[in-house]
Amino acid sequence: MRASRLGWAIPAAVVPVLMLLAYGFKTDPHEIPSPLLGRPATAFSLTTFAGAPVSLEGLRGKVVMLNFWASWCVPACYDEAPALERTWREYKDKGVVVVGVDIQDKEEAARKFLAEFGHSFPNAPDPAGRVAVSYGVYGVPETFFIDRKGRVRFKKVGPLSDEFARQHLDALLKEPS
Amino acid sequence: MIPELGYGATVAALVLALWGAIAAAVSARTGRAALLRSGERAAVGAWVLITACIALMLYAFLTFDFSVRYVAINTNRGTPFYYRITALWGALEGSIVLWSWMLSIYTLIVVVQYRRRQPELYPWVLAVMLGILAFFLLVMTIPAPPFERLTPIPADGRGLNPLLQDSGMITHPVALYLGFTGFTVPFAFAMAALIVGRTGEEWITITRRWTIIAWYFLALGLLIGGWWSYHVLGWGGYWAWDPVENAAFMPWLTATAFLHSVMIQERRRMLKLWNLSLIILTFGLTIFGTFLTRSGIIGSVHSFTQGSIGIFFLGFLALVLLGSFSLLASRVEHLRAEGALDSVVSRESTFLLNNLFLVAATFTVFFGTVFPLLSEAARGVKVSVGAPFFNLVNIPVFLALLFLMGVGPLIAWRRASAESLKRNFLKPVLAGLVAAAALRAVGVGNGLVLATMALVVFVAGTIALDLFRAVRARRRTGDGWGDATWGLLLRQNRRYGGFIVHLGILVVALGVAGSQAWSVQTEVTLDKGKSVELAGYHVRFDGLSASEESNHAKVTGAFTITNGRAGSDVLYPAKKFYPQDQNPIAAVDYRLGFFEDVYLVLGDFATDGSHATVKLQVNRMVSWLWLGGLVLTLGAALAILPEARRTA
Amino acid sequence: MRRSLAGVAAAAVLAAASAWAAQPPRAAAPASAAARVDEQTVHDVASELRCVVCQSLSVADSPSETANQMRGIIRERLAAGESPEQVRAYFVEKYGDWILLSPPKSGFTLLVWVLPYVGLGIGLVLITVLVRRWSRAPHPAVPAQIDPAMRERIRREMSEMDKP
16 A cells, blocks of 8 residues: 555656756846846946947946947857947947947957947957956847946847837936936 | 647557556456457557657658647758758657657567466566556557647648767667666565565566666666766766756666665565565656656756646655655565575675665765755755765775775675685785885876775676686586687676676766876967977967858867877867757867866857867766776676576 | 879868867967966866766866867966866856856755765665564464465366366
8 A cells, every 4th residue: 555655656756857957948048137237337447449438437427338349250240230220329329339349359350340340439459358357248139238337238149130229228218318 | 740640640559558467456456368468469569659640750750741840949941951850859749759668679678588487476567667668558548749830831840959960869868778778577565565565576677677777778878968968068077966967877776776785685585675675766766867857856957847747746756755665664564584694794784884874875965956945945045065975975985995995805705714715805905005015116106006906906806706716617527728728707797797897987986086186187278389288298279161961050279289199180179050059059079088088169250260269178088987887888798697407 | 193182181081070060269278378387287176077068077177169168268277376166156157056066065065965865774674674673573484375266277287187
C-alpha cells in the first residue's frame, strides 16, 4: 500500500520539473534586465572621431539616446544605423542628442562604418571599454534612453527601429526638465 | 535531387519505424509471430534508409552540393576534405541524423542477438527501441530536416564553425552519442521487463555489457570534450560546468550509480524499484541533455539554434518520464525485495551510500543548471550559477565517493566483522595518512590536494592488497606470479576490470586536484626579443608571421620557451581569421608533459610585429586526465570480456 | 624573387587579417600599469565575475576581447585603491547579480547553496532508516518468485522434454 503511493509520487514529482522547463521557452537567456533603470546614468567623457569632446555632463537638460555599436557587429548594427540617423535628424531640434559609442573596434573600420551611413551625430570610440562596462553593456547594439535629469529610463538590447525610438523619445520629451 | 531523395528516405524510414514499433507491440500482446517478423524487417529497412541518408549527405558534402542548405551553411569550398565529412555531425540537423543512425544500428544488433534468446522480452524491446527511433526520425522530418533545399543555390557555402575544425571534433560527438544511444537498450529492456512482469534480475544480466559500454563511451566523450576544450578554446581549462557539459555529466553519474546498485540486486534481490528508477532516470537525462543543447532555454557555448525543436524534445521527455515512471508505479507490487540486509556495516550499505552520493551530485548539478531558470520564474531576476558553485558543492561529495571506492570492493557482503575490517583496511588507511603527512612535510599546503592524495593512496592500497592476496592464493596451485595475475584478471574479469576502472578514476582525480591547485598563469605584453618568466620557464617573443590557409588567414607568433631542465623549444600560438566570423579564433600552442604543460595563447598584437600580448599558463597534472582515460579504456575492455571458461 | 613575393603575400595577409580582426588600439600594457597591483588579485576578482559574451567562463579565463577589457578595468580600479569587494560591487551595480559567477549566499539564491546538502542529509537519514528496517527482521531465505510467464514456459519446455 505504502509502496504503491511512493510509486506514484515519482511521476508526480516529474511534473513540476517539466513545467519549469516549459517556462524556459518564454524566456530568453540572452536578455538581461538592466539594474540601471531609474538610476542616474554614469558620467562619461569621450572624444569623438571628429576630435570634439562629448560628455554626459555637457548634455544635461537634453534627452540623450546613447547607442553602443561596432563595425564588426553584423548584421544588427548595420540594420539599425539608418534608423539612428533618421531619428537624430528628426529630433535634434527638439532637445534630443544621439550619441554613438564604438566599442572594441579598429579606427579605420569604424570610420568606414560612419561614412557608409553618413552619421552626423557625435560618435566616439571607447578605448578600454570603460564606458561600456559602466553601462553594463554585454553585447552590441544596445541603446540607452536617458532623461533630462540624467537618469537611465529605458534600455534596448538589439537593433532599434524608428518607431521604438520615436515612442520613447516622445515620452521622455514630455517630462519636465 | 539530393534534398528530395534524402527527405523521401527520411519519411520512409519514419513510416517503417512507426510500423515496426506498432507491429512488434501488437505481436507481443497477441503472440502473432508474423507481425514480429514484419517489425524486424521494418527495423532493417529503417537502418538501410538512414544509411542511405548518411550516404546522400556525405556525397553532397564531398561534391560541394550547395543546393542542400545544411551543406551550404556548414562548409565552403575551402573546407578541408576530412572536415567536410565530419561536418555531417557538426550542426543540429546532422547530429540528429547521426543519433538516428546509431540507434538504428543498435536496434539491428538487438534483433540479431535476442530474437531467439529472449522470446518473451524481445518483442517489447524491439517496440520500444523502434518507437524511440521513430521519434528521432520525426525530428528529422519536421523541426530539423537535414535535407532542406536552398534556393537559389549559392556559389559558395558559409563554412564550418572554426572551433569545430579540430581532431576532437571528429571523435567527441561520436563517443558521446554512442554513450547516449547505448543507454536506450537497457532502458528498453527495463520497459519490457516491467510490461511483461519479469522484474527479476534477468533484464539486468542481459543488458550488463550494454550498460558498461554505454557508460564507457559517455566517459570517453566527456574526457575528449575536456581535451577539446583544453587545446582549442584557448582558456586553458578542460571543464567549465557549462549547462551542456552538465547535461552530459548527469546521465554518467546516474549510470555509475546504476552499475553499482545492480550488483546489490544480483546478490540480494533487493532495490528493484530503485534500479528501474535509475535506468529510467539515466535514459531520461540523455533526452534532457539533448533537449538542453537544442532548445536554447539555457544559454550555452554548445547550444545549437532554437526553433520548435525544443518543444518536440520536451514533449518526448515528458512522454518518456511520465510514461515509464507511471508504468513503474503500476507494477510496484512485483518489485518487492526478496532479500534483506544483515548489517549496516556491509558492502550493501557501502553501495547504498555510493548511490546516495552519486545521486546527490546529480541533483546538485541539475539544480545548479536549472536554477537560473527557476530564479527568473520565481522572482524575475536573472542569476548565474557557474564553476565556483559546482566545485564548492560537489568536491566534498566526490571526495566521499573516492573513499567509498576504496571501501566497497573489500568490505564483506552482508556483515563485515571488526576483524575483517581491520584486516582489509588498516594498512591502506595508514598508507593514505602517511602519504598525506609526507606531502605536508614536503610543503604541500593545499587541503584539497592532501585529501585527494590520502584517498587515492588509500584506494590504490585496497586494490593492491586485494590483488596481492588473490594472486598469492592462486599461486598455491603452482602458477608463477605472471601467470597467476594474468589468469586472475581473466578469470574474474568483471571484478578486476572494475578495479582498473577505479584506478583510472584515481588517475583522473589526481589530475583534477593537481591542475586546480598547482596551475599558474600570467598575461603580459612583450616587445620583440623580450621575455617573461613563470614557474621556471622563460618565454621570449621572437616575432610574428602571416600565412594563408585554404579557408582562413593566420597570424602566428613565435615564442621560445626555455626551461633549465628541459632545454628550449619554440611554440607557435596563432590567431586564425575566418571570413565568415568577425572574431578571430585563437589557435593555442602548447608543450605537453607528464607533470606540466606549457600553454600559450596569442592575444593582441601590433601589425608590424613589434609587440604582442600573450597569456602564458603552466598547467600541472592535466595530462593525467587523458592518461586516466586510457586506464578507463583498459578497465572497461577487461570488464566486458566474455566470462573465461574454467581452465583444467 | 620568390622570397620577396612571399614577403608581399605575408604582408598582405597580415594587413587583411588586421582589417578583419577587431583589434583595439594598443591597450595599456598590463605591465606598464601601476605595477603594484598584484596580478593574482586581478585574477581572483576576475574569476568571480562571469564573462558576459561567453557562457560559463569567468572573466579570468575567457580569451575574449570583452573579458580582456574587463580585466583592464579591474586592474585600474585596484590600482586606484579600491578593495576587491568594491570592484566586485561595482560590476554588480552595473550588471546585476547575474555578473557574479556564483549566486550570492543570501536571500532566494541561498536556496541553491543549501538545498543540495539538505537533500544529501535527507538521503542519509532515509538510508539509515531503510537499512535499519531491512536488517531488523531477518527474513528466512525466500524462494525465488516465478512469474506466470516463466512458469508457463517451464511447463511447456518440460512437456516437450518428455516427448520422444
